[in-house]
Ligand SMILES: Nc1ncnc2c1ncn2[C@@H]1O[C@H](COP(=O)(O)OP(=O)(O)OP(=O)(O)O)[C@@H](O)[C@H]1O
């Protein structure tokens with residue numbers, strides 16, 4: 001089966017074409033990148049420019065793989081990405097029958113039914129754990145018997161305008177969207193090691209224009225955000241501070257950059273002529289490091305604030321995994337450790353099984369975590385989907401008639417709407433609507449669980 005990942009980054013687009021065999025083994029059969037255009041801080045600001053730049057990577061990936069790309073898993077990022085934790089609950093009818101995949105879907109639908117700010121929509125609904133008749137901590141309730149099934153779900157949202165621009169862009173490329181995946185979530189899929197998400201870990205993808213933060217506790221995603229900061233700001237500071245073109249500042253940063261001036265010899269000088277023929281001047285490498293340090297400190301401070309705001313700082317025994325192109329900047333990991341007061345390690349997308357050819361290895365750099373993660377996500381979810389399709393076929397035999405279907409729907413609605421966040425007026429409104437519909441007050445007995453931070 002062919003799986004395609006398109007990472008639409010601020011500095012580059014990366015297209016990976018993967019093939020998954022029957023044993024689930026994934027091999028990259030085509031890969032290409034192209035410099036990004038029309039994208040600022042993770043968001044498409046010029047659809048035509050973005051289409052033109054992505055086309056280059058897409059065409060090359062098609063040529064290399066010999067495949068026609070019809071659809072892909074596509075990354076999305078930017079400061080519009082938001083999240084909340086929500087609970088959903090449904091009653092099982094007839095009572096105490098076995099829970100099916102269809103019940104799980106109904107429960108997730110209930111969790112999804114949240115009131116969003118205008119112009120925002122749901123991108124992901126990810127279950128964090130189920131509770132069956134008050135017993136919590138259940139990972140998969142299928143085949144268990146019970147009466148009231150609840151789910152705690154992590155919901156990731158995005159701004160409709162930004163989502164629509166990306167959809168338009170893919171339409172312009174004639175590529176269908178298998179799923180839009182939030183960049184940080186895809187990167188986490190590629191860099192997290194076994195057990196880290198159970199312990200509690202934060203993944204930082206520090207790219208060119210955005211820093212995606214994903215926090216995992218108890219084995220699943222608990223918080224997602226994207227800050228409009230990245231390595232381009234560092235390059236910009238170097239360009240302004242040393243009065244150099246952006247492209248030269250970028251080369252200087254990648255070749256000689258360091259975020260800790262204390263590590264650099266006071267007398268070390270860099271010959272600018274190696275990047276700009278005709279220039280004879282030299283600059284101090286320590287000065288370069290001082291410029292970089294100031295910006296990296298600011299970026300790390302803002303990451304620390306974001307994690308502190310949601311009070312997850314004390315819940316991350318596995319520390320921080322830093323990935324994205326900027327993660328390669330020498331001294332950055334130490335700065336992250338200092339600012340966040342947590343252990344940090346570099347996250348490269350190489351601890352995964354099935355990627356071992358030389359083509360695969362050339363993409364095992366932090367800048368490609370999102371693209372590799374999209375393939376892994378696609379591989380995992382497409383096999384889940386085919387299992388679910390089979391089960392849905394079985395589920396299609398309803399163990400209850402249409403009338404009980406309607407009452408299930410009503411119960412779902414009532415239980416969901418009465419989640420603790422609802423105001424008293426809202427609760428009264430929902431309850432009176434429920435009474436007038438001849439329904440019950442099941443929600444009144446509900447355990448008060450909350451998904452807010
Ligand atoms: N060796 C290196 N040292 C320092 N910075 C580096 C290095 N390699 C790449 N970078 C920086 O990484 C950034 C690009 O990272 P990446 O490719 O992950 O971004 P992106 O995915 O295109 O953008 P984003 O995820 O922010 O939308 C650039 O700012 C680049 O200068």
Ligand SMILES: [Mg+2]
Nearest residue numbers: 009183207370
């Ligand atoms: Mg990126």
